[in-house]
Amino acid sequence: MAEQNFRTCSITGLKVHLPVERLIKANTLTALIFIAVGGAAALLAALTRWPAVHLLGPEWFYRILTAHGFDMLIVWIIFFEIAALYLGSAVLLGVRLAAPAVGWIAYILMLGGAVLVNIMVLAGKADVLFTSYPPLMAHPLFYLGVILFAVGALIGTILFFATLYMARKEKTYTHESFPLVTFGLFAAASISVTTLIHGAGIYIPTLLWSLGIIKNMDPSAYRLVWWGLGHSSQQLNVTAMISIWYLVGALSVGMKPINEKFCRTAFVLYILFINVASEHHLLVDPVFGSAHKIWNTGYIMHLAVLASMIHAIAVPAGIEVALRKKGYTKGLFEWFKMAPWGNPAFSATMFSIFIFGFLAGITGVTFGNAQINITAHNTWRITGHFHATVVGGTTLAFMGVTYYLLPLIFRRQVWAMPLAKIQPWIYGIGVAILSSSMMLAGAYGIPRRHWDIANFGGSPFAFAWDPTVYMWLGVFGIAALMAVLGGIIYVVVAFGTVFFGKKV
Amino acid sequence: MSIYPPDKIWWKPIDREEKIWLILSVIWLMFTFFLMPVLHVYGKQNPPELSYSVTAARYEDLANKFIQKYQVKDEQGNPVALNGVPVVHPEPGGDAYIIARAWSWEPVLELEKGKTYRIHLSSLDFQHGFSLYPLNMNIVAIPGQDYIMRIKPTSSGEFSILCNEYCGIGHHTMVGKLIVKE
Numbered sequence: 001m002a003e004q005n006f007r008t009c010s011i012t013g014l015k016v017h018l019p020v021e022r023l024i025k026a027n028t029l030t031a032l033i034f035i036a037v038g039g040a041a042a043l044l045a046a047l048t049r050w051p052a053v054h055l056l057g058p059e060w061f062y063r064i065l066t067a068h069g070f071d072m073l074i075v076w077i078i079f080f081e082i083a084a085l086y087l088g089s090a091v092l093l094g095v096r097l098a099a100p101a102v103g104w105i106a107y108i109l110m111l112g113g114a115v116l117v118n119i120m121v122l123a124g125k126a127d128v129l130f131t132s133y134p135p136l137m138a139h140p141l142f143y144l145g146v147i148l149f150a151v152g153a154l155i156g157t158i159l160f161f162a163t164l165y166m167a168r169k170e171k172t173y174t175h176e177s178f179p180l181v182t183f184g185l186f187a188a189a190s191i192s193v194t195t196l197i198h199g200a201g202i203y204i205p206t207l208l209w210s211l212g213i214i215k216n217m218d219p220s221a222y223r224l225v226w227w228g229l230g231h232s233s234q235q236l237n238v239t240a241m242i243s244i245w246y247l248v249g250a251l252s253v254g255m256k257p258i259n260e261k262f263c264r265t266a267f268v269l270y271i272l273f274i275n276v277a278s279e280h281h282l283l284v285d286p287v288f289g290s291a292h293k294i295w296n297t298g299y300i301m302h303l304a305v306l307a308s309m310i311h312a313i314a315v316p317a318g319i320e321v322a323l324r325k326k327g328y329t330k331g332l333f334e335w336f337k338m339a340p341w342g343n344p345a346f347s348a349t350m351f352s353i354f355i356f357g358f359l360a361g362i363t364g365v366t367f368g369n370a371q372i373n374i375t376a377h378n379t380w381r382i383t384g385h386f387h388a389t390v391v392g393g394t395t396l397a398f399m400g401v402t403y404y405l406l407p408l409i410f411r412r413q414v415w416a417m418p419l420a421k422i423q424p425w426i427y428g429i430g431v432a433i434l435s436s437s438m439m440l441a442g443a444y445g446i447p448r449r450h451w452d453i454a455n456f457g458g459s460p461f462a463f464a465w466d467p468t469v470y471m472w473l474g475v476f477g478i479a480a481l482m483a484v485l486g487g488i489i490y491v492v493v494a495f496g497t498v499f500f501g502k503k504v
Numbered sequence: 505m506s507i508y509p510p511d512k513i514w515w516k517p518i519d520r521e522e523k524i525w526l527i528l529s530v531i532w533l534m535f536t537f538f539l540m541p542v543l544h545v546y547g548k549q550n551p552p553e554l555s556y557s558v559t560a561a562r563y564e565d566l567a568n569k570f571i572q573k574y575q576v577k578d579e580q581g582n583p584v585a586l587n588g589v590p591v592v593h594p595e596p597g598g599d600a601y602i603i604a605r606a607w608s609w610e611p612v613l614e615l616e617k618g619k620t621y622r623i624h625l626s627s628l629d630f631q632h633g634f635s636l637y638p639l640n641m642n643i644v645a646i647p648g649q650d651y652i653m654r655i656k657p658t659s660s661g662e663f664s665i666l667c668n669e670y671c672g673i674g675h676h677t678m679v680g681k682l683i684v685k686e
Contacts, residue, residue: 286555447668
């Protein structure tokens with residue numbers, strides 16, 4: 001391997017393999033484009049669900065909602081995660097990426113799949129929403145697009161493992177253990193493999209069914225396997241997000257894990273137990289008996305929750321210890337007051353931790369209880385919950401780390417820093433209010449994925465909701481505008497930096 | 505730091521603070537874990553246990569026979585319907601059927617307060633979500649599965665059934681009714 005293919009980062013002292021830098025840039029920029037597309041869809045969907053505006057017609061509402069779900073939950077997040085995997089392996093270990101060409105194949109497959117899905121959805125050939133539950137059927141190319149994307153992501157993940165292996169084999173990484181962030185991303189990548197296997201397991205038969213080769217798709221079996229993809233992919237997001245917390249904690253305040261054993265054990269618990277918990281999506285389904293549901297969602301999921309509880313103390317404690325070491329030791333909270341809140345990466349991470357911990361995690365565990373699930377299943381409580389996890393948690397954490405990727409990988413100073421500084425605050429507060437108002441409206445029974453809760457499209461059985469619902473829907477609308485504004489600032493600052501930022 | 509290689513030996517005992525947190529977490533998790541099975545035994549609102557696999561044609565046949573047998577008649581002996589959907593008064597304590605299909609709930613059940621019913625629920629086409637307002641009770645309706653809820657109404661009045669699983673372009677118009685008499 002040629003030494004001239006590396007540069008040494010002047011800020012972190014890390015050795016950066018140049019081909020991997022190009023791959024990280026491509027994946028990050030593509031993720032940014034898709035968060036812009038998904039964000040535009042979010043705005044349209046939110047303005048429709050806000051009864052005072054009720055913007056789109058039903059056809060376009062369900063279509064846009066399908067695009068919003070796919071572009072945000074899958075495309076934006078996974079492109080960013082692939083970038084994070086390359087960063088966590090090649091850059092953090094200071095080694096070469098095992099096979100950059102394979103990385104480009106993965107990138108092209110993912111991009112092709114994502115574009116194909118978007119075309120099919122916007123052309124009205126796949127009005128099946130994100131879950132694409134049969135017997136609703138989309139155009140075969142929609143399923144093919146999902147499969148191409150998943151295969152690309154799987155190749156990217158395998159490249160991550162291959163890079164770790166090459167680092168050992170070529171003895172370019174000589175330490176006993178990998179850094180914690182790499183270890184966390186290793187956990188995320190492991191979960192990703194089982195997730196993508198579920199994805200192939202369900203979307204390949206569904207593709208064949210849409211082509212008429214398979215005659216029957218059993219809806220219950222589909223739900224079981226699909227949620228092995230649908231939920232596990234969110235667990236993989238959680239694991240990647242926590243790795244990013246450790247990464248930004250280290251870069252922004254010099255945080256050290258309070259105890260490596262403690263943190264790493266938690267990641268192992270995720271690998272072992274998080275996937276099986278997917279069945280809490282089936283708590284009010286027929287087919288499975290209670291004993292099975294209790295075993296799956298009660299016992300096993302709680303071992304994964306234990307892992308989250310470990311990170312819930314380890315991450316804030318690590319930040320506190322690092323700030324106290326800087327001399328902020330007065331009283332209980334001087335460290336908190338004196339933390340670098342003006343650093344957008346740090347403030348985004350803190351918002352991510354708060355929103356994920358208090359709004360997302362607690363509600364998630366609560367809704368996973370079978371008896372409570374009866375009052376929550378498919379209501380807006382669920383939508384509010386996962387906007388707290390995936391938007392307030394994962395997306396915000398990824399936004400935060402972007403403010404480090406820009407100077408360290410793109411080697412440009414963040415452009416319009418004053419805007420960047422307020423971005424996590426606008427976005428974080430917006431998303432926190434957004435997900436809370438969704439959960440509160442959902443507590444009255446407001447269904448998710450519903451075009452017209454006010455008039456039910458003129459159904460003769462239409463009824464009137466408790467009027468409180470409309471207050472929460474109004475709060476939701478305003479919070480959605482705030483979150484979208486935060487999202488626009490993020491995309492503008494990121495692209496502005498790439499094009500106009502001063503070279504580092 | 506978490507981005508640099510750790511010390512050679514990092515398997516070290518955890519501190520007192522983390523131990524306390526861990527113990528508290530395990531206690532809380534044990535509580536929430538045992539809550540679920542305990543409520544299944546002593547609780548009054550649990551997910552239905554029973555389901556059978558059934559074809560759409562067979563389910564439709566069973567439900568139609570049920571509707572014909574128990575449809576409410578007015579003074580002249582004409583069958584009663586609400587917005588074109590038959591109103592059905594099942595035998596107290598007996599079986600009742602609800603058909604979910606794009607985009608209606610059929611029939612309108614008229615139940616008696618304090619009596620326990622076995623309510624069958626299945627879909628004839630797509631996946632639907634049975635959501636009872638204002639109780640906010642939500643159950644999945646899947647084609648091919650006859651899901652049986654044992655329900656004892658404890659309050660009287662009119663309840664609405666709405667669909668909360670996307671089932672096509674008319675999904676939001678899929679509303680039905682359930683009546684409980686004193």
